[in-house]
Amino acid sequence: MLTLTDNANTIAATIVAQQSTTPEAGLRIHSSGTTDEPRFSVTVASVPEPGDEVIGDEELHVFLEQAVSEALDDKVLDATVDEQGAVSFTLLPQPA
Numbered sequence: 769m770l771t772l773t774d775n776a777n778t779i780a781a782t783i784v785a786q787q788s789t790t791p792e793a794g795l796r797i798h799s800s801g802t803t804d805e806p807r808f809s810v811t812v813a814s815v816p817e818p819g820d821e822v823i824g825d826e827e828l829h830v831f832l833e834q835a836v837s838e839a840l841d842d843k844v845l846d847a848t849v850d851e852q853g854a855v856s857f858t859l860l861p862q863p864a
Contacts, residue, residue: 769823770832770840771862776847779855781828787812794829796820797836797845806839810857 780795796813816831844860
């Protein structure tokens with residue numbers, strides 16, 4: 769199952785809180801593009817889409833599109849904020 773670093777959890781929770789007042793809202797990760805190299809998009813959603821896997825806790829809900837859930841099953845999501853305030857998400861392998 770995809771896990772989040774403490775940084776990713778904090779940054780994602782802040783993004784969701786800034787963009788939605790709905791307690792059920794969460795960060796939705798879905799596929800974008802149809803290339804051989806998988807690409808993912810991150811948006812704030814008020815509720816999960818049908819078929820989404822929901823992970824997280826009381827502080828943050830993460831909605832994973834089904835294909836994304838399978839592709840990221842063995843990954844860790846990290847996040848950083850640069851000096852200009854832009855957020856970058858990075859996928860890392862889970863430790864063995």
